[in-house]
Amino acid sequence: MRMLRAEEFGLTREVEYGTPEQNEAVRQIVEAVRTEGDSALLRYTEQHDRMKLDAASLRVTDAEIQAAYEKVDDAFLTAIREAAVNIRKFHEKQLRQSWVDVQPDGTMLGQLLRPLKRVGVYVPGGKAAYPSSVLMNVIPAQVAGVPEIVMVTPPATGGKSGIDPYILVAAAEAGVKEMYRVGGAQAVAALAYGTVSIPPVDKICGPGNIYVALAKRLVFGAVDIDSIAGPSEIVVLADETANPSYIAADLLSQAEHDEMASAILVTTSTKLAEAVSAEVQRQLATLPRETIARQSIDNYGAVLIAQSTAEAIAVINRMAPEHLEIMVAEPMAMLGRIENAGAIFVGPYSSEPVGDYFAGPNHILPTNGTARFSSPVNVDDFVKKSSLIYYSKEALFSNGDKIMTLARHEGLEAHARAIEIRLEQERE
Amino acid sequence: MRMLRAEEFGLTREVEYGTPEQNEAVRQIVEAVRTEGDSALLRYTEQHDRMKLDAASLRVTDAEIQAAYEKVDDAFLTAIREAAVNIRKFHEKQLRQSWVDVQPDGTMLGQLLRPLKRVGVYVPGGKAAYPSSVLMNVIPAQVAGVPEIVMVTPPATGGKSGIDPYILVAAAEAGVKEMYRVGGAQAVAALAYGTVSIPPVDKICGPGNIYVALAKRLVFGAVDIDSIAGPSEIVVLADETANPSYIAADLLSQAEHDEMASAILVTTSTKLAEAVSAEVQRQLATLPRETIARQSIDNYGAVLIAQSTAEAIAVINRMAPEHLEIMVAEPMAMLGRIENAGAIFVGPYSSEPVGDYFAGPNHILPTNGTARFSSPVNVDDFVKKSSLIYYSKEALFSNGDKIMTLARHEGLEAHARAIEIRLEQERE
Numbered sequence: 001m002r003m004l005r006a007e008e009f010g011l012t013r014e015v016e017y018g019t020p021e022q023n024e025a026v027r028q029i030v031e032a033v034r035t036e037g038d039s040a041l042l043r044y045t046e047q048h049d050r051m052k053l054d055a056a057s058l059r060v061t062d063a064e065i066q067a068a069y070e071k072v073d074d075a076f077l078t079a080i081r082e083a084a085v086n087i088r089k090f091h092e093k094q095l096r097q098s099w100v101d102v103q104p105d106g107t108m109l110g111q112l113l114r115p116l117k118r119v120g121v122y123v124p125g126g127k128a129a130y131p132s133s134v135l136m137n138v139i140p141a142q143v144a145g146v147p148e149i150v151m152v153t154p155p156a157t158g159g160k161s162g163i164d165p166y167i168l169v170a171a172a173e174a175g176v177k178e179m180y181r182v183g184g185a186q187a188v189a190a191l192a193y194g195t196v197s198i199p200p201v202d203k204i205c206g207p208g209n210i211y212v213a214l215a216k217r218l219v220f221g222a223v224d225i226d227s228i229a230g231p232s233e234i235v236v237l238a239d240e241t242a243n244p245s246y247i248a249a250d251l252l253s254q255a256e257h258d259e260m261a262s263a264i265l266v267t268t269s270t271k272l273a274e275a276v277s278a279e280v281q282r283q284l285a286t287l288p289r290e291t292i293a294r295q296s297i298d299n300y301g302a303v304l305i306a307q308s309t310a311e312a313i314a315v316i317n318r319m320a321p322e323h324l325e326i327m328v329a330e331p332m333a334m335l336g337r338i339e340n341a342g343a344i345f346v347g348p349y350s351s352e353p354v355g356d357y358f359a360g361p362n363h364i365l366p367t368n369g370t371a372r373f374s375s376p377v378n379v380d381d382f383v384k385k386s387s388l389i390y391y392s393k394e395a396l397f398s399n400g401d402k403i404m405t406l407a408r409h410e411g412l413e414a415h416a417r418a419i420e421i422r423l424e425q426e427r428e
Numbered sequence: 429m430r431m432l433r434a435e436e437f438g439l440t441r442e443v444e445y446g447t448p449e450q451n452e453a454v455r456q457i458v459e460a461v462r463t464e465g466d467s468a469l470l471r472y473t474e475q476h477d478r479m480k481l482d483a484a485s486l487r488v489t490d491a492e493i494q495a496a497y498e499k500v501d502d503a504f505l506t507a508i509r510e511a512a513v514n515i516r517k518f519h520e521k522q523l524r525q526s527w528v529d530v531q532p533d534g535t536m537l538g539q540l541l542r543p544l545k546r547v548g549v550y551v552p553g554g555k556a557a558y559p560s561s562v563l564m565n566v567i568p569a570q571v572a573g574v575p576e577i578v579m580v581t582p583p584a585t586g587g588k589s590g591i592d593p594y595i596l597v598a599a600a601e602a603g604v605k606e607m608y609r610v611g612g613a614q615a616v617a618a619l620a621y622g623t624v625s626i627p628p629v630d631k632i633c634g635p636g637n638i639y640v641a642l643a644k645r646l647v648f649g650a651v652d653i654d655s656i657a658g659p660s661e662i663v664v665l666a667d668e669t670a671n672p673s674y675i676a677a678d679l680l681s682q683a684e685h686d687e688m689a690s691a692i693l694v695t696t697s698t699k700l701a702e703a704v705s706a707e708v709q710r711q712l713a714t715l716p717r718e719t720i721a722r723q724s725i726d727n728y729g730a731v732l733i734a735q736s737t738a739e740a741i742a743v744i745n746r747m748a749p750e751h752l753e754i755m756v757a758e759p760m761a762m763l764g765r766i767e768n769a770g771a772i773f774v775g776p777y778s779s780e781p782v783g784d785y786f787a788g789p790n791h792i793l794p795t796n797g798t799a800r801f802s803s804p805v806n807v808d809d810f811v812k813k814s815s816l817i818y819y820s821k822e823a824l825f826s827n828g829d830k831i832m833t834l835a836r837h838e839g840l841e842a843h844a845r846a847i848e849i850r851l852e853q854e855r856e
Contacts, residue, residue: 017646075833076833076834076837078830079830079831079833079834080834082827082830083830083834090529090537093527093529093539094539096524099521101518101521107787108774109518109787109788109789111521111522111789111806112763112772114767116800116801117767117800130838131834131837131838132834132838166837202800202801203801217645217648218445220645221655221656221796221798223801224798224801224802227649228649243853245849245853246846246849246850249842249845249846249849250846252842252845252846253840253842253843253845253846255842256840256841256842256843257840283842283845287841287842287845288839288841289839289840289841289842293842332818335540335816338814339542339545340812340814341814342814342815343814343815343816343817344540344814344815344816344817345817345818345819346536346816346817346818347818347819348821348850349819349820349821349823349824349850350817350818350819351819351824351846351847351850352843352846353831353835353840353843353844353846353847354817354819354824354827354831354847355815355817356835356843357830357831357834357835357843358827358830358831358834359535359537359817359819359823360537361537361539361815361816361817362815365815366812368649370649370652371812371814372544372545372630372812373544373630373631373651373652373812374652374812375812375813375814376813376814376815378539378813380808384768384794384799384800384801384802384803385803385804385806386766386768386769386770386771386772386799386803386804387770387771387772387783387789387790387793387804388763388771388772388774388789389771389772389773389774389778389782389783389787389789390760390773390774390775390778391773391775391777391778391779391782391787392777393776393777395777395787396777396779396782399510399782399786402506402507402510402511402785402786403507403781403782403785403786405503405504405506405507406504406507406508406511406559406560406785406786407781407784407785409504409559409594410558410559410560411716411717412681412684412685412717412781413684413715413716413717414677414680414681414683414684414711414715414717414721415681415684415780415781415784415785416781417677417680417681417711417715418674418677418678418680418681418779418780418781419779419781419782421673421674421677422674422776422777422779425671425673
């Protein structure tokens with residue numbers, strides 16, 4: 001692995017905007033589906049997924065879901081059910097209440113919280129079709145109280161003849177009752193604008209390829225979207241008390257995701273740095289996804305040597321990693337100083353896969369430095385707020401003059417008169 | 429006003445994507461500022477704002493802010509200070525705590541909430557340069573604990589020689605300490621990527637023209653942005669018990685904003701509908717902004733006659749209005765049934781301007797039907813979450829097999845091995 005002084009480490013945060021050709025292709029697809037509906041949806045499905053469907057066959061049937069259950073093994077089913085329970089428990093703790101502030105003059109001000117009505121979850125068909133991600137997108141929406149959750153996924157997964165049965169089972173276990181075999185920009189457009197077969201949603205979430213990402217960006221505003229995921233990242237902050245083989249294993253668990261994934265150790269200990277580097281090479285050699293992981297380690301992996309803990313923390317806050325593991329003598333003492341990180345894994349037993357699959361917190365996390373301003377997928381993402389304003393007559397008479405002053409200053413006389421007409425008609 | 433049966437009312441929700449030329453112009457400006465920094469920023473300021481500045485003069489000085497205070501009148505200052513107190517109080521009730529769930533086996537799972545570090549507020553220079561909007565953007569960020577809040581605004585407001593002193597005073601009162609005289613797409617790019625003079629921010633909020641909106645859309649991902657505001661809307665739900673002159677005044681307070689604003693009455697009472705229509709015409713005649721308001725009323729205003737309260741509520745939920753006023757005999761009974769609305773004003777004294785200026789809830793609300801999935805500006809918009817995962821050895825030994833099952837099912841062997849190496853090395 002590259003070994004650098006922490007101060008030398010440069011960050012390049014590139015946002016993926018797509019090529020002009022990709023943007024134009026997506027714009028055309030979205031526009032066609034918006035105006036032509038199902039016929040465009042089916043046309044692009046035939047063109048891109050080489051699958052000739054009719055409108056009646058878009059929806060996945062109950063029989064198919066039952067058949068999928070026959071194909072998955074029991075150990076998987078047991079594990080994913082328990083994971084779902086943990087994910088549900090963690091997200092239930094995020095639930096919030098509507099509130100109202102009742103004031104002595106009779107005024108009431110508040111915030112009403114309500115779930116979105118209909119949410120679409122995109123599940124990609126390629127190598128990143130993960131049942132665990134289905135749970136991580138669906139369960140928070142369900143906990144928020146979203147009554148209609150719909151899944152879309154390409155009609156054939158990774159060259160197979162249909163949708164991966166594990167995806168169907170994960171969706172069914174998470175509680176999805178409405179699934180469609182459609183993917184790409186055309187699926188995003190259908191969710192955003194609706195077709196005869198697929199009613200429109202209020203929010204689209206879930207990862208996809210560049211066409212899906214561009215389509216989501218394009219329809220944002222007509223519907224809400226989740227953040228657009230970049231390649232996965234892990235940073236491990238460790239000192240000489242840490243076990244180098246654990247660190248190496250955790251770095252590699254990130255590196256195997258894809259060639260663009262980034263795995264970085266930050267440490268004040270040169271000895272640990274060298275031990276981890278050696279361990280990474282040793283463990284790499286026997287990995288099934290060795291080629292991918294090696295490219296990731298060679299191109300995006302690094303060991304950063306910091307002169308002090310403060311310097312180590314500063315570089316981590318600049319990176320704002322998606323995943324951060326802390327394996328130092330007193331890890332909890334670091335927590336307050338870590339400003340930017342999607343998920344923080346503390347201590348020797350909190351290996352990243354614990355959070356990826358099972359513990360309960362969401363594994364859909366802000367990538368590419370966006371932990372500076374965004375958050376793991378959570379229940380709030382599926383809740384909207386309405387302000388409540390019940391102003392009393394007394395409050396209006398006390399404050400009307402000030403409201404009119406501000407309105408008139410802004411040149412909005414009709415605003416002032418809306419107050420004035422009440423004061424005039426009801427002055428006693 | 430147009431009078432329609434509620435069932436006939438069609439919705440057209442168009443998202444403003446800009447023309448290809450506008451998109452290309454914005455892309456060039458953003459790219460130039462990203463790569464050239466201040467020199468591009470100053471070049472575009474000269475080009476678009478006809479103002480030749482150097483880097484040293486971009487920042488608004490303390491002396492200018494002091495001078496602005498000399499120019500504003502006392503009644504304005506008193507009113508805006510009291511409004512700021514109310515806005516602060518309301519938003520403080522939204523503050524949430526980090527939490528941790530401590531489990532019997534030693535595992536701790538939680539959510540850490542922290543403010544964004546640096547936020548940029550865009551204040552437009554044209555007719556929509558409202559001091560009240562400065563408060564509504566800045567105060568929630570401040571309540572969230574954002575340590576650095578920076579304002580940008582074009583170097584001259586509405587043809588005047590400098591920045592509107594009321595804007596400077598509102599920003600100073602809200603607590604902004606860093607202000608720059610720069611606007612347009614170039615200001616958005618500077619906030620997103622940073623220049624020598626203007627360090628980059630984590631989030632950009634505030635309204636602007638189409639170039640500002642397109643620039644925000646383009647930089648989204650490098651930084652967070654707020655939602656992109658459409659024209660303002662009000663819907664009034666009223667029955668025969670309501671005062672037609674209050675309703676007309678409130679509709680007009682929306683209509684005067686701009687020609688695209690929409691003001692709609694929904695009622696089951698034909699008598700009320702006619703009375704409100706007549707009142708609107710009567711009040712329109714004496715408004716200073718009569719021309720704007722009349723165009724808005726003629727083109728986007730409507731009175732919808734519903735056959736039942738249920739039908740009235742259904743059409744409102746489909747519209748998802750930015751502002752909803754409820755003036756019926758028992759208004760609180762409607763609240764639970766209103767699913768989609770940015771702010772709900774209840775009863776005869778809750779005229780929309782009460783919320784626009786003074787009561788405390790935010791006046792920056794989801795427009796154009798986006799109340800289906802988005803919320804008034806609030807403290808959560810300036811807070812990010814990090815998941816906390818502290819897994820105990822006991823938990824890892826109990827659940828390691830299930831985690832490995834799920835990882836291996838997804839073909840991610842290195843994920844499984846990160847668990848396995850711990851179980852092997854520490855099995856007793």
